[in-house]
Amino acid sequence: MSEDIYGEGPLKIYWRNPLHSDRRIVVCENPDIDEAVNRLNEAFSEKRVVIVVGSCWVDYRGRASSKLEPGERIVIVKEDGAVLVHRSKGYEPINWQPSGCILQVFKEEDNLVIKAVKRTPHEVVTMFFDRIHFLSTFKLVDEGEFSLYASEEDMQRAILAEPSLIEDGFKPIDYERKVKPGFVDVYGIDRDGRIVVVEIKRRTAGKEAVLQLAKYVETLRRSLGREVRGILAAPEISRDARQLLLSLGLDFRRVDPKKCSELLRRKEERRIVDFFYHP
Template sequence: PVNWQPPGCLFSVSATNNALQIRAIRRKPAESVKISFDNVYQVSVLSLVDKGEFSLYASEEDMQRAILLKPSLLEEGFKPITYEKRVEPGFVDIYGIDKNGRFVVVEIKRKPAGRKAALQLAKYVDSVRSMVNREVRGVLVAPNMARGVQRLLATLGLDFKALDPKKCASILIKPEVKRLVDFFEDKGK
């Protein structure tokens, strides 16, 4: 097993009572891990390189995949058309149509959405409006918003949808399985 310790941890190793003990201490927050080994068959010292991103829950890409897998996470009746759609200022995370036939531009943030995310979404919506002859909505998706962002979204005419990365992670771990009967009943609606 692997136990990651952040930079700045203090380590101590000792041999007592025919056992090897390793202890890691972290000051902030205060915590420690103590491991005792009764038998040691091999000791290896390696220089490990870990380029992976540490994430307890879902990344923005995972949140995007969860919405594509289960569009009702955004809202009932939402139908994704594409994702990472190229528009003049950048890439739209998800592009789709709502239950009223309006185009929807979705910007996803894993952390609390700030002013920069709201302004970025406004630029994407303006870009899409210039390309289509239909009403366009913008929806900012994040666990929550930074102070003042709700007022900015209202001023810009944009919507907010609170979505917890934990919920997205759980959907990706165990995708919903539909029975064949349920599938055909949904198609009939």
């Protein structure tokens, strides 16, 4: 068995000093059951993240119940009590417990037992290990922000379904329309009968987006020999891009990708309800 301990600092490493108070990472290779029990108790009380790899079997009882026969798996226990039992294949854990469950660890008949209990609904996952290949516990530092964006395609579909997202009276004619050097996202006419080209961007539009729109507008203007309006639809536009947009006589319309995907979902829902109640 070897053990390596890293300190708080990003690069300083403490070797074989389990008592160092700053230790953030503890790795035990091939620990015996007693040591594993100690390490896990320590980890659970300190709300450390735990990874156990070893030979285990698992019982689950709750809304349903299940039995997993022995085999080698990866078990993760997180700071908030979430538990995941992963096999060597597949996206999903074979057994699990969502966050907020209470953890117990003990030795029973020479096996390591980890019990994760949750209430409402009452559910119990019990993991039995007869061999632990390795066990590690961590204090992970993670303040990184996570941002999720809906797709540009959602925005396009939402605009086609609800053209007033661009402006009142806008009527789409076509989309993904081929113009010489590419595809126009949406193409239509405004309330005064003028041709409109819409360029959609899922994120803050920069000068590149403006130039792309300008290119399409210019191409169409020439090929049709008539006035063409250009509208940039995006959640935001950068200062420089707005400047450029105005100087080229183009318009900006704020469109939020998330709202677009919600709008689409609502439309779909209504379609189904209408089908049932007015068939």
